[in-house]
Amino acid sequence: MSAYVGDSELFRDQFGTAEMREVFDDRMTVQKWLDTEVALARVEADLGIIPKSAANEIVAIGNAADYDPGHHGHGADFADQGCLGSDHGRSRCFGN
Secondary structure (H helix, E strand, O other): OOOOHHHOOOOHHHOOOHHHHHHOOHHHHHHHHHHHHHHHHHHHHHOOOOOHHHHHHHHHOOOHHHOOHHHHOOHHHHHOHHHHOOHHHHHHHHOO
16 A cells, blocks of 8 residues: 555556656656765865875765665665765665
8 A cells, every 4th residue: 555646556657757767766866866966076085175096086976876765764864965075875775
């Protein structure tokens, strides 16, 4: 039984398309966050604000397919800037 109509196999296509559900998918949201972090790191490295080695490390972890946001229990814990904003946060949230 679904609590949200978008999750219902019976009714979900009455309220949207598969393409729109993909736009709002949790993994897509996380990927867009990571894409933003990667883009920022690349620009900051180009401007000399951060070392290129730091940018390369951020780029290396920029694929949402490598993570399991559901593993962390609460989406707010995963989405917290503490997860994406520091090495400690990434280690705590992603286990690497």
